[in-house]
Amino acid sequence: FISYIAIFGVLAWLGFKYYAPIKTYLMPAKTLQVVEPEKKAGQEVSGEKLAEELSTLVKALGPEFEIQSMGPPEVTERLDLNGDGLEEIVADLNDSGAYTISYGVFEFRGGKWKFLDLILADGTTRPAIFQDGASVRNAEVFKVLEEQKALVQVSGMGDNEGNWTWNVKAFSWNGEKYVYNSALSQEILKEQPKRFENDEPVFE
Numbered sequence: 001f002i003s004y005i006a007i008f009g010v011l012a013w014l015g016f017k018y019y020a021p022i023k024t025y026l027m028p029a030k031t032l033q034v035v036e037p038e039k040k041a042g043q044e045v046s047g048e049k050l051a052e053e054l055s056t057l058v059k060a061l062g063p064e065f066e067i068q069s070m071g072p073p074e075v076t077e078r079l080d081l082n083g084d085g086l087e088e089i090v091a092d093l094n095d096s097g098a099y100t101i102s103y104g105v106f107e108f109r110g111g112k113w114k115f116l117d118l119i120l121a122d123g124t125t126r127p128a129i130f131q132d133g134a135s136v137r138n139a140e141v142f143k144v145l146e147e148q149k150a151l152v153q154v155s156g157m158g159d160n161e162g163n164w165t166w167n168v169k170a171f172s173w174n175g176e177k178y179v180y181n182s183a184l185s186q187e188i189l190k191e192q193p194k195r196f197e198n199d200e201p202v203f204e
Contacts, residue, residue, distance in 0.1 A: 100133035149173040
C-alpha cells in the first residue's frame with residue numbers, strides 16, 4: 001500500500017511540477033484581462049430580464065460548444081471595445097468545464113442582446129465564446145486587448161519535459177466586424193514561452 005502511495009506521489013510530481021509556473025505566468029492576478037472604459041454606452045445591464053435573455057441565447061447554442069450551464073450567465077465586464085457607441089458585455093456562462101471557465105461576449109443590436117459574431121480564418125461565423133483556465137498540461141487564456149480592439153484566445157499544451165506549444169486566435173475590429181487577424185495572432189504567439197526551466201519561462 002505504501003509503495004502505491006509512493007508511485008502515485010511520483011506521478012503526481014511529474015504531472016504537477018510545471019503547473020505552478022505556467023499558472024503564475026499566465027494568470028498572475030486575474031485571468032480575464034479586460035479594461036473597463038470610462039464611458040459606457042447601450043442598454044442598461046442589470047436585472048432578471050437580462051439574465052433570462054442571455055440564458056436563452058446560451059441554451060440555443062449547438063452541441064459543438066459543449067456548454068453545460070449550471071445557472072444563468074453572470075456579467076463580469078461592460079465595455080465599448082470597438083468605440084462604435086454600442087455596449088458589449090462579457091459574461092461568465094456558468095458552465096461545468098473540467099478546468100476552464102467559459103465566457104461569452106454579447107452585444108446589443110436591433111433592440112435585443114445577441115452573441116457577438118466572430119469571423120474565422122475560413123470566412124465562417126461563430127459566436128464569441130472563449131475559455132479561461134489551466135490544468136496540469138493545458139492552458140486557456142482569454143484576453144481582451146483594448147488598444148488593438150481585439151478578442152483573443154491563447155491555447156497551450158505542455159509535455160513532461162516542460163516544453164509548451166501554443167495556438168493563438170485573435171479577432172480584431174475591422175470597422176464593421178471582428179475578424180480573424182493572422183498578423184496579430186502571430187505577434188501574440190511569439191510572446192509565449194517555449195518551455196519552463198527552474199519555474200521561469202524561456203522564450204528561445
